[in-house]
Amino acid sequence: MSDVVATPQRIKRLIVESLHLEGVKPEMIEDEAPLFGEGLGLDSVDALELVVALEKEFGIKIKSQELGREVFSSVSSLSEFIEGRT
Amino acid sequence: MSRTVLLTGLGTVGAFGCGGESLERALAEGTPSLSEVDRSAGYHLPEGARLACLVTVSLSEWLSPAEGRRMSPPSKLAVAASRMALRGAGLDSGSEGSEATAVFLSTAFGPSSNSEGMLKQIFLEGPEAVSPFLFTESVANAPAAQIAIANRARGPSVTVCQREAGPLLAVSQAAAAVASGRAERAFAGAVDEVSPLLHALLDRFGALARSGPDGDEIARPFDRRRCGFLAGEGATVLLLESAESVAARGAQAIARVLSWGSAFDPTAPVSDWGKGHDVLARGLRKCLGRAGIEPQAVDRIVSGASGSRAGDRLEALTLREALCGGNSPGGPGLPPVLTPKAVTGEYGGGLLGAAVLAAAGARFGATPGFAEPDPELDVVPHDGSALPPPSTVLVSSLAAGGAGAWLLLGAP
Amino acid sequence: MTHAGKNGPRVAVTGLGAVSGLGWGAEALWAGLRAGRTAIRLFERFDHSGHRTHLAAEAPEPPAGAVRDLPGGSRLSLADRFALFAALEAVAQAGLGASLANEEAGVYFGSSTGGMFESERFFSTFLGERRRYARLSSLAAQQVNSPGDAIARHLRITGPVQTVSSACASGALALGAALDAVRSGEVEMAVAGGSDSLCQLTYAGFNALRSVDERPCRPFRASREGMSFGEGAAVLVLERLDRALARGVEPLAVLDGAGASCDAYHMTAPEPTGTGAAAAMDQALRDAGLPPEAIDFVNAHATGTPLNDAAEWRALTQVFGERAAALPVTATKALIGHLLGSSGAIEAVATVLSLRHGELHPVPRAEEAQTGVDPELPVALVLDRPLSLEARTAVSTSLAFGGSNAALVFSRWATGQAA
Numbered sequence: 001m002s003d004v005v006a007t008p009q010r011i012k013r014l015i016v017e018s019l020h021l022e023g024v025k026p027e028m029i030e031d032e033a034p035l036f037g038e039g040l041g042l043d044s045v046d047a048l049e050l051v052v053a054l055e056k057e058f059g060i061k062i063k064s065q066e067l068g069r070e071v072f073s074s075v076s077s078l079s080e081f082i083e084g085r086t
Numbered sequence: 087m088s089r090t091v092l093l094t095g096l097g098t099v100g101a102f103g104c105g106g107e108s109l110e111r112a113l114a115e116g117t118p119s120l121s122e123v124d125r126s127a128g129y130h131l132p133e134g135a136r137l138a139c140l141v142t143v144s145l146s147e148w149l150s151p152a153e154g155r156r157m158s159p160p161s162k163l164a165v166a167a168s169r170m171a172l173r174g175a176g177l178d179s180g181s182e183g184s185e186a187t188a189v190f191l192s193t194a195f196g197p198s199s200n201s202e203g204m205l206k207q208i209f210l211e212g213p214e215a216v217s218p219f220l221f222t223e224s225v226a227n228a229p230a231a232q233i234a235i236a237n238r239a240r241g242p243s244v245t246v247c248q249r250e251a252g253p254l255l256a257v258s259q260a261a262a263a264v265a266s267g268r269a270e271r272a273f274a275g276a277v278d279e280v281s282p283l284l285h286a287l288l289d290r291f292g293a294l295a296r297s298g299p300d301g302d303e304i305a306r307p308f309d310r311r312r313c314g315f316l317a318g319e320g321a322t323v324l325l326l327e328s329a330e331s332v333a334a335r336g337a338q339a340i341a342r343v344l345s346w347g348s349a350f351d352p353t354a355p356v357s358d359w360g361k362g363h364d365v366l367a368r369g370l371r372k373c374l375g376r377a378g379i380e381p382q383a384v385d386r387i388v389s390g391a392s393g394s395r396a397g398d399r400l401e402a403l404t405l406r407e408a409l410c411g412g413n414s415p416g417g418p419g420l421p422p423v424l425t426p427k428a429v430t431g432e433y434g435g436g437l438l439g440a441a442v443l444a445a446a447g448a449r450f451g452a453t454p455g456f457a458e459p460d461p462e463l464d465v466v467p468h469d470g471s472a473l474p475p476p477s478t479v480l481v482s483s484l485a486a487g488g489a490g491a492w493l494l495l496g497a498p
Numbered sequence: 499m500t501h502a503g504k505n506g507p508r509v510a511v512t513g514l515g516a517v518s519g520l521g522w523g524a525e526a527l528w529a530g531l532r533a534g535r536t537a538i539r540l541f542e543r544f545d546h547s548g549h550r551t552h553l554a555a556e557a558p559e560p561p562a563g564a565v566r567d568l569p570g571g572s573r574l575s576l577a578d579r580f581a582l583f584a585a586l587e588a589v590a591q592a593g594l595g596a597s598l599a600n601e602e603a604g605v606y607f608g609s610s611t612g613g614m615f616e617s618e619r620f621f622s623t624f625l626g627e628r629r630r631y632a633r634l635s636s637l638a639a640q641q642v643n644s645p646g647d648a649i650a651r652h653l654r655i656t657g658p659v660q661t662v663s664s665a666c667a668s669g670a671l672a673l674g675a676a677l678d679a680v681r682s683g684e685v686e687m688a689v690a691g692g693s694d695s696l697c698q699l700t701y702a703g704f705n706a707l708r709s710v711d712e713r714p715c716r717p718f719r720a721s722r723e724g725m726s727f728g729e730g731a732a733v734l735v736l737e738r739l740d741r742a743l744a745r746g747v748e749p750l751a752v753l754d755g756a757g758a759s760c761d762a763y764h765m766t767a768p769e770p771t772g773t774g775a776a777a778a779m780d781q782a783l784r785d786a787g788l789p790p791e792a793i794d795f796v797n798a799h800a801t802g803t804p805l806n807d808a809a810e811w812r813a814l815t816q817v818f819g820e821r822a823a824a825l826p827v828t829a830t831k832a833l834i835g836h837l838l839g840s841s842g843a844i845e846a847v848a849t850v851l852s853l854r855h856g857e858l859h860p861v862p863r864a865e866e867a868q869t870g871v872d873p874e875l876p877v878a879l880v881l882d883r884p885l886s887l888e889a890r891t892a893v894s895t896s897l898a899f900g901g902s903n904a905a906l907v908f909s910r911w912a913t914g915q916a917a
Contacts, residue, residue, distance in 0.1 A: 020155045020219075045156070045766055048218040048707055056215065064550075064708045064723070128629065183762060185777055196642075196663070202625070204699060209622045213549045213702040221703030222765050225610070226642060226663035231900030234762040240774060242758035243902040244671055247642045247663045255660050262678065266505075268758075268781075290634055350605070350650045350659040356573055356638050365656040487647045489659050 007079045010057060015075075018053035019046050031076045036069075047072055054078075060085045090329035091261045092339035092498055095177070097170025097275075098439035099163055100320030100430055101139035104147070105170060109430070109439045116451025116470060118316060118429050120303070129286035135294040137303045138280050139318035139431030156219050157232060158197035159279040163321035163434075164229035165236045168273050171325040172237065176337050183238020188269035190244050190260040191230040191323070192252030192276045194433050199281040200224035229277050233323070241269045249357075250390060250397075251348065252276060253322070253438045254483050254491035258346035260326050270331045275323035276435030285317050291357075295393055305393030305432075306455035307425035308402060308465045315392035318431015322439040339498035341445040344478070346493050347373025351400070354488030359396040366400070366490045367407035370482070373492045374408075379478060381409045384494075385421045386476035388441040390483030391467070392427040393455065401484050402463035409480075425467045428454045437483055445495040447475035505785055506681035510742045510749035510911065513592030513735035515584030515691070516847050518834045519555030519728055522564055522583060527834075527844070528851045531859035532884045536833050538714040538726045543615070543696040550705040551712050554696055555728035555835035573638045574648060575613030580731035580840075581645035581693035582652055589653065589689065592735040593747045597654045604657035604685040606676035607646030608668025608692035610839035613639035615697035642839070645693040645731070657685045663839060666799070667758070668692055669732065670842030670896040670904035674756030676736050686737060692840030693731035700838060701727060707766060714862065715802030715836075717829035718811070718879050720872040725801040728835025732844035749911040751850040754788065754891070757781025761901030767805055768897060772813030775799075778903035779817045779893055786891075786907040790818050793825065793907075794889035795858055797849040798877070799897040800829035801836055810897060811875035826885055827877045828852065832861040842896035846906055849894045853910040858885040 012026035015035070019042065033039045036047060050072075051062050060082065071081045098105065101119040102112035112119065120137040123130070130136075141163065145154070148166035157165070172179050201224045207215045222228070227245040234243050242263060246256045253276035260274030288294050295303045295314035306312040332339055349369025354360030374381060387405065391398040410418050424444055430436025444450065452470030459466050481493040516523065519537025520530030530537065537555035546552045557580065565579045574582070589598070617640040624632035639648075643661035650659040658679065662671045669692030676690035704710050704725065711724035734753075742749050759781065761774035768775070783790060799810055814822040830848045837844050852858050858880045871879050889910060896904045 022151050022155070043764075043767075045218050045222055045707070052215065052217060052706065061214075067708065129624075185759065189760065194641075201699065204703065205618070205621045206625050208618075208698050208702050209625055213698065213705070216702040216706040218706045221706050224699070224703065225665050225899060227665050227898070227900045227902060228765070230664070231760070231765055231902070234760040234901060235764070238762050240760050240762045240777065242671075243664065243760035243762075243900075244662055244675075244758070245664045247661050248659070249641065249643065259675065262682075266678070266682075287634075287637065348658040348660065350647075350656055352599070352651045352654045352656060354647075354651070356570070356644065356647070357641065362656075369656070487641070487643060488650065489643075489647070 007083055008075050011075050011078050014053045014057055015050060018049055029075060032074050035072060035074060058082055058086055089265050089267060091264045091343040092327050092329055092332050093324055093341045093343060093442060094327050094332055094337055094339050095171035095175030095325030096340065096439060096442045097167035097174065098322040099141060099167055100434055100436055101141060101318060102430065104143045106443065110443050110448045112429050113426060113440055113443065114449045114451050116429060116454050118431065118454060123285045124282045127282055129283050131290060134289040135296050135303055138285050139316055140280060141319055156223065158200045158223035158228055160193060160197045160277045161223060161229045161232040164191060164277040164323065165232050167275060167321040167323035168233040168237055171323045175325045183240060185240045186270035187239040188241035188260065188263050188272040189230045189233050189239050190256040190272055190274045192246040192256035193226055193229065194249050194252055194278050195284055196226035197224050197228055198284050199279060202281060202283050233273055239273060248489045249485035249487055250483050251485035251489040251491040253435050254481060254493050255348060257324065257493055258491060261343045261346055264326050264328050270328050272326045273323050274326050275321065276438060277321035278319055278433035280317045280319040288317055304455040305428045307391040307393050307428050307453060307467055308398050308460060308463050309456045310458040310460040312393045312395055312398055315394050315427065316431040318434045318436055320434030320436060322435030324438065324442060340442060341495045342498050344494040344496045345373050345377035348489060348491040351488045357486050359400045359484060359486055360488060363400055363403035363407050366404040369490060370404060370408040370492050373494065377494055379494060384409060384478050384480045386444055386479045387421055387423045388444050388479060388481045389423050389425050390427060390437050391425045392432045397484060399463060401482065402465040420465060422473055423465060423467045424450050425453055441479065441481040441495060445479045508739040509677055509680045509736050509753050510739040511734050511751045511753055511850055512737055512742050512747050512749055513588035514750060514847050514850060515587030515733040516844055517557055517580040517583055518730035518844060519557055520834055521558060522560050523587060524847060531833055531848060532857060534860040534862050536714050536862040538835050544698055549701055551710045553714060553726055556696060557730050575616045575639040575644060576695040577609060577612055577645045577693045578639055578648040580695065581649055584691060584731040584733040585649040585689055588733040588735045599654040599656060602657055602686040603655045604679055604688050605646050605650045605655055605659040606672040606688055606690040607661045608672040608839045608843060609642040609645050609661060609663060610665060610668060610694050611697050611700055612642035612644045614699050615695045618698050649689055664902045665899040666838060666841055667896045667898035667902040667904040668839035668842060670906055671758060673734065673843065673846055673906055674758060674904060677753050677756050680736050680738060686741065688736040689733060690736055691731060691733035692843035694729060694837055694839045696727060696729045709803055711802060715832055717800035717802040717832050718807050718871045718875055718877050722802045722804060722807060724803050726835040728837045730837055730844060731840050732847045734846060748913065751853050751911050752909040753906060754909045755782040755786025755907035757785055757905045759903045763901055765900055768809035770809055772809045772816060774901060775810060775813035775895060775897050775903045776816035778905040779895060782893060782905035782907045788891060788907065792891050793893050795826040795887060795892045797845050797892060797894040798827050798829055799895045800831055802831065806897060808875055811877055823876045824878055826858055826887060827879050828858050829861050829879060842904060845894050849892050849908050853889055853892060853908060856886060856888045858887055860884055
């Protein structure tokens with residue numbers, strides 16, 4: 001069994017911590033659930049805060065042009081994006 | 087000035103707790119609530135001040151964690167206080183809000199812990215590490231913006247930054263907006279947070295009272311031994327309304343705003359008090375004159391004196407010049423002088439809350455820290471004895487940097 | 499022409515002062531604006547290599563002697579110096595002496611960051627490991643009220659002095675407060691405006707929100723991607739029109755109305771229908787006693803962010819209806835950047851200068867082939883070259899971060915106009 005935490009789990013933990021989502025546990029966030037608008041109901045500023053957290057956590061730089069809706073639509077899509085960059 | 091401006095709600099939070107009753111209790115007892123400031127970041131001088139009037143009470147009755155998730159500490163305090171004021175005025179916070187409701191809020195230092203967080207990120211991690219949350223809520227107008235959002239107040243939204251004169255300037259502008267018809271209602275008040283960094287810097291500038299042979303850190307307004315003020319955080323938000331608006335809903339008002347005014351002392355050095363009590367006194371008299379009120383008619387003073395050496399001196403000389411016809415002995419004395427900052431600390435609007443309570447006839451205890459009059463000032467703040475309810479309350483606050491502001495409150 | 503406005507005596511602008519990336523002085527500002535010259539470029543105010551973007555409209559070095567002799571010396575921040583220069587220029591143009599001690603005068607000012615640029619020197623050391631080397635004196639002028647106070651001190655003003663810090667609406671709100679104060683007789687003369695210098699805090703902050711364009715901003719264009727930064731100050735001297743004429747001073751314009759509102763919607767995003775911004779404009783028009791048809795051009799807030807420009811267009815359609823697409827619009831931020839707390843003031847100066855010169859300034863000629871506006875927001879943006887327009891009345895808008903909106907209505911005063 002690998003000791004490395006899978007990307008989706010790391011992202012979920014980051015979402016809860018960086019966005020101060022008290023009362024939400026990382027495991028409560030489903031991989032495919034919408035993050036913005038409905039679902040967790042996050043907004044544009046949450047997305048930007050998450051971006052900074054992701055940049056720090058994964059040591060990557062995310063360009064403004066990459067901040068489209070599709071990449072950030074769910075944990076799965078984010079995970080795919082990040083694994084493509086690391 | 088045209089329309090009558092009434093005060094219908096008071097929301098306040100500070101080291102004394104939450105709500106007007108808590109503040110009233112603290113003022114009657116005449117004791118500041120002091121907490122140890124967190125010194126673990128190493129900002130403080132070893133010999134420096136250690137205490138401040140910090141908010142320890144929960145705001146959960148007024149603001150859910152979900153709502154406050156991204157808010158800076160001042161924004162949370164301000165929203166909570168605005169909701170208290172609305173409830174106190176008998177208004178429903180779930181209403182649609184209005185284009186005719188304005189927000190005038192003052193802050194001396196803004197959400198300083200947010201700015202601090204950002205500056206640390208910039209200098210220790212690099213500019214790209216800056217948190218969008220922190221920036222969004224670091225601007226001075228964040229608390230006013232959050233009050234507007236929480237209450238759907240779509241009228242003018244103004245944040246005044248004029249140090250210790252800010253709270254009275256904010257209320258003055260709000261009163262002017264209601265009087266002229268630019269607004270029917272206005273949230274008006276002040277908010278500040280005292281972070282460990284701010285506390286340490288105020289102390290390094292020599293502004294704060296330190297412990298000494300006379301005892302622990304304590305503010306001594308107008309006292310010969312005064313050596314600085316107590317830093318205090320919190321928020322006070324008043325609801326001002328036109329008389330028509332109050333009458334239309336059959337509500338009761340707490341007080342009436344009779345007049346307001348401000349002036350500037352150009353002898354003031356940057357961030358300090360000057361020696362221009364004559365020009366400030368002229369400004370104070372103009373404030374009285376606008377409402378046709380004679381100096382002798384003022385029967386209570388709620389003074390912004392805080393224990394600051396230069397500030398209290400200027401305040402005393404200004405009051406005596408304006409109300410006693412000069413500073414020569416044997417002239418008429420001052421009416422009872424209340425100095426609530428000895429209980430609430432400086433910043434956070436404690437002065438405003440106390441002023442409203444004074445106008446409503448609340449009991450004030452003996453002035454903490456005062457025992458020895460300063461012969462140059464010759465002002466003796468209230469000794470705790472019973473006082474009749476006042477008819478005309480003068481509220482006064484002079485800012486470091488030169489500005490001075492006054493407010494006159496009367497019966498509704 | 500009557501001296502009585504709808505809400506009291508009419509108030510004249512009798513002096514202008516400005517500092518911006520286009521230079522020190524209102525003349526330098528106008529020369530650059532009408533030439534369509536952008537001041538947005540790589541800057542040197544601080545090391546921006548670690549920031550996400552690298553452009554700003556930085557103020558050039560001051561002309562010799564302009565600020566060296568100001569009392570207060572090293573305790574003055576750059577924002578203080580900008581403010582003092584602009585105030586002295588405006589006061590001189592208004593035919594007033596070096597001291598306003600004997601006037602019933604007040605200062606109504608706006609700033610977002612005051613002396614933060616200088617304070618960052620302190621914080622970079624104090625918040626790190628070299629704490630004991632941090633010099634407290636760098637913090638002296640940190641407060642946002644410092645520039646306004648500096649003006650009051652220098653001119654020996656003893657009337658009301660207040661600073662507003664409501665982000666991008668600060669300067670316009672300050673002018674609105676000054677208008678009310680002069681109308682009501684609280685002061686006879688108001689020195690009103692704003693000042694802000696570049697600093698790392700706001701530079702990093704707006705970049706964290708990804709609101710900044712890597713290239714010079716392109717307001718209302720389809721290719722717009724965000725704002726550009728600027729710095730500087732602007733001051734207008736306001737006094738009653740009849741008093742100015744009695745003094746023998748030529749009014750530069752009349753500030754006929756001011757309006758303000760709040761979106762009460764979101765901390766960073768404007769309310770998309772533009773209703774809040776429209777309310778501020780409507781209020782300013784009502785305050786001026788003028789119908790929308792009286793407005794001949796708009797000096798728009800026009801930051802160049804996708805959302806602001808879209809919301810502002812919607813607001814224009816709400817206020818001006820079918821005229822909105824034909825009403826000439828100037829976007830001053832495209833040349834001098836966004837001056838944050840002083841933007842409303844410097845854009846008021848630009849509006850007055852446009853009225854005086856009968857000319858609207860263009861935006862810089864864009865590099866890409868298509869320079870037209872976004873068809874989704876078909877404003878009549880003045881492009882390429884100045885537009886000759888003998889405008890009588892204009893509105894200037896400021897739509898701030900946090901939702902605070904302000905609008906000002908200025909009317910032309912023609913030289914030699916009968917009293």
